[in-house]
Amino acid sequence: MAQINPDTTVGELVAQRPARSRVFETLKIDYCCGGKLALSKACANRGLDTGTVIGLLEQADGQATDVVDAGAMSLGDLADHIVRAHHDFLRAELPRLDAITEKVFRVHGEHEPRLKQVREAFCELKDEMLSHMAKEEHVLFPMIRKMEQTRTPQSCCGGTLAHPIAQMEAEHTQSGDALATMSAATDGYTPPPWACNTYRAMLDGLANLERDMHQHVHKENNVLFPKALALESQLTGARAGGSSRCCGA
Ligand SMILES: [Fe+2]
Ligand SMILES: [Fe+2]
Known part of the structure; x- marks a missing residue:
């Protein structure tokens, strides 16, 4: 599985794997209008540790998704x-x-x-x-x-x-x-x-x-x-x- 780069924008991360949107919804990280922000910056704005959030995103990647893959x-x-x-x-x-x-x-x-x-x-x-x-x-x-x-x-x-x-x-x-x-x-x-x-x-x-x-x-x-x-x-x-x-x- 490719490693998640903290410099990637939150919008790109969800575009790559739509199931990641659930993690961002739970953490109240804005991935739509605020989607152009790098993951590290979005985490800092919410007072969250980027490494912990990457762990949650990788967990979501490993789970089955029923979300539509808009990018495809x-x-x-x-x-x-x-x-x-x-x-x-x-x-x-x-x-x-x-x-x-x-x-x-x-x-x-x-x-x-x-x-x-x-x-x-x-x-x-x-x-x-x-x-x-x-x-x-x-x-x-x-x-x-x-x-x-x-x-x-x-x-x-x-x-x-x-x-x-x-x-x-x-x-x-x-x-x-x-x-x-x-x-x-x-x-x-x-x-x-x-x-x-x-x-x-x-x-x-x-x-x-x-x-x-x-x-x-x-x-x-x-x-x-x-x-x-x-x-x-x-x-x-x-x-x-x-x-x-x-x-x-
Ligand atoms: Fe619309
Ligand atoms: Fe619209």
Whole structure:
């Protein structure tokens, strides 16, 4: 088994072996929006010993994995997988959690003032993600699929893929901030002793939402986007500037 290098970024480590994401989830190391950080730096930021964390990652490598290997997919297959597994999940889960966070805030907000932060951060995340997914599905993912199929660089409004990808990454960071706010305001989704079943269901749903968002953003930030940019650069070099346009601009 290849040794894990502490200088490798946490995003690359998960891209190599998706099961490692479980270790990072447990240790609260951000491998999606914070995926460009070296393992040693990410461990230092969390006050963790890098050697111990490498031991846990190697242990995870030795165990069977049922996590999808995004790195082994074509760009088109990965974009399809992200839509089916993560966008469809959000379209089903966001309305359910919208109703539940509204109810819990309305009923228990006076007793627990931090529920206002949870509700506001959730609404921000929901609005952001619904618009974000539409942009990926209608603009960026079709450009990536077409580039892969036709082996031709795609141009959107005169620019390369770098601009829409940077925009999507910035929106991921905003969503990550909203998730961090909800986690902090609920003590890591821990129910207070007096919490009713609806309150507990809300925390369970939000914790699940956070886990899914981490996987989702990781697959885009650390696998799909870098591979798409690498292919674009390869094709641009080969064609010396020849490209087709995506939106008729
Ligand atoms: Fe997405
Ligand atoms: Fe995204």
